[in-house]
Amino acid sequence: MIGVIGATGHLGNVLTKELIKRGFKVRAIIPQGENVAHIKDDQVEVYRADITDLSVITAAIAGLEYVFHCAGIINISSGNKDLMYRVNVEGTKNVIKACISNNIKRLIYTSSVHAIAAPDKGIIDESREINPDKVYGFYAKTKALATLAMLESARSDLDAVILCPSGIIGPFDYKTSEIGQLILDFVNRRLKAYIDGAYNFVDVRDVAAGHINAMEKARRGEIYILGGETISVFDILTLLESITGIKKPKIKIPYCIAYAISPFTPIYYSIVKTKPLFTTYSIKVLRSNANISSKKAITELNYSFRPVRETIRDAYCWFKEQGKI
Structure with missing residues (x-):
C-alpha cells in the first residue's frame, strides 16, 4: 500500500486517482x-492524522511501502507564519522520522521550485x-528548510527523493488555487484590471505522473524540477477571452504602482471574500526569473508536460462542469 499525505489537496487528489488507475492501493493521510x-474509492483507505504530531503520523505510516508527502501550507499572502512553519518544516521533519521508524522503502517529497535560490x-x-x-518569501523559506532536512535524511537513514514543481494549475482544483481563482474572477466578470508578468506553470496531472515515475525511477537523494511552460498573465486572459467570448480587462496596472499598493490588498480580498491573487509575493514572483529547466526530470524520470494553454482550457471546462461558472 502507498501513502499519500495531503491526499485532498490539488496535487494530492490527482496523484491518488492516478495511483488507483495504475493498480495501487492508497492510504489517504489527511487532517x-x-x-x-x-477521493472516495474502494482502493482508498482514509486515515486522519496531523503531521505536526510525531506519534500520530508514525502510526499513520505504519505498514506502508512508499510514502508521498505532498501536504503543506501554500500562502502567497503574509498570513500565519507560525502555522506555515509548523506544517511545512516541523511537520516534514516528523514525516521523515516516521518513515525511518517504519522502514519505508522510499519517501517522495513535494518541495517547490521556490525552494531553489x-x-x-x-x-x-x-x-x-x-x-x-x-x-524570497516565507513560504519559499519553509520549503527550502524542509528540503534541506530531506537531503540530510537521504544521506543517512532514508531513501528520499525531492520534487520541485513550478506553479501547479489545472482541473480537479477543489480548493481553488490562485490561477483557479483568476479563471473564476475572469468568467464572473470580477476582474477589472490586471498586472502583467509571467511565470512557469505546469499541469497538475503531469506533476502527479512525475511523482509516480520518481517513485520508480529517481535516484536517492536527488532533486528533480517538474516545470512546464512560461506564460504571461496577458496571454492567460487572452486565452480565456477566446474560450469564453468575455472581453479581458483593458486596464493594466503598472508594476511600480501594483507593488506599492500590494501591502493593502489583503484588506480588499477580505472584503470581497475571495482568495488573494495579486499580493506583494505574487507580484514579485510574476516579475522574477521563470527560466526553469526540467531537463533532468525529462532525462531520468521520463517526465513530460503538456502545453499550458491546454491545461488552462481544461481547468475552465472542469470549473464549468462543477457548476462554479
Missing part, C-alpha cells in the same frame, strides 16, 4: 475535517543552491 468525497538571470536547474536565506 481532521477534510472532505474526502472526491534562483538567479536574476540564467537557467534555474537542480545545480542551484538550496538556501533559505537566499529565497
Whole structure:
C-alpha cells in the first residue's frame, strides 16, 4: 500500500486517482475535517492524522511501502507564519522520522521550485543552491528548510527523493488555487484590471505522473524540477477571452504602482471574500526569473508536460462542469 499525505489537496487528489488507475492501493493521510468525497474509492483507505504530531503520523505510516508527502501550507499572502512553519518544516521533519521508524522503502517529497535560490538571470536547474536565506518569501523559506532536512535524511537513514514543481494549475482544483481563482474572477466578470508578468506553470496531472515515475525511477537523494511552460498573465486572459467570448480587462496596472499598493490588498480580498491573487509575493514572483529547466526530470524520470494553454482550457471546462461558472 502507498501513502499519500495531503491526499485532498490539488496535487494530492490527482496523484491518488492516478495511483488507483495504475493498480495501487492508497492510504489517504489527511487532517481532521477534510472532505474526502472526491477521493472516495474502494482502493482508498482514509486515515486522519496531523503531521505536526510525531506519534500520530508514525502510526499513520505504519505498514506502508512508499510514502508521498505532498501536504503543506501554500500562502502567497503574509498570513500565519507560525502555522506555515509548523506544517511545512516541523511537520516534514516528523514525516521523515516516521518513515525511518517504519522502514519505508522510499519517501517522495513535494518541495517547490521556490525552494531553489534562483538567479536574476540564467537557467534555474537542480545545480542551484538550496538556501533559505537566499529565497524570497516565507513560504519559499519553509520549503527550502524542509528540503534541506530531506537531503540530510537521504544521506543517512532514508531513501528520499525531492520534487520541485513550478506553479501547479489545472482541473480537479477543489480548493481553488490562485490561477483557479483568476479563471473564476475572469468568467464572473470580477476582474477589472490586471498586472502583467509571467511565470512557469505546469499541469497538475503531469506533476502527479512525475511523482509516480520518481517513485520508480529517481535516484536517492536527488532533486528533480517538474516545470512546464512560461506564460504571461496577458496571454492567460487572452486565452480565456477566446474560450469564453468575455472581453479581458483593458486596464493594466503598472508594476511600480501594483507593488506599492500590494501591502493593502489583503484588506480588499477580505472584503470581497475571495482568495488573494495579486499580493506583494505574487507580484514579485510574476516579475522574477521563470527560466526553469526540467531537463533532468525529462532525462531520468521520463517526465513530460503538456502545453499550458491546454491545461488552462481544461481547468475552465472542469470549473464549468462543477457548476462554479
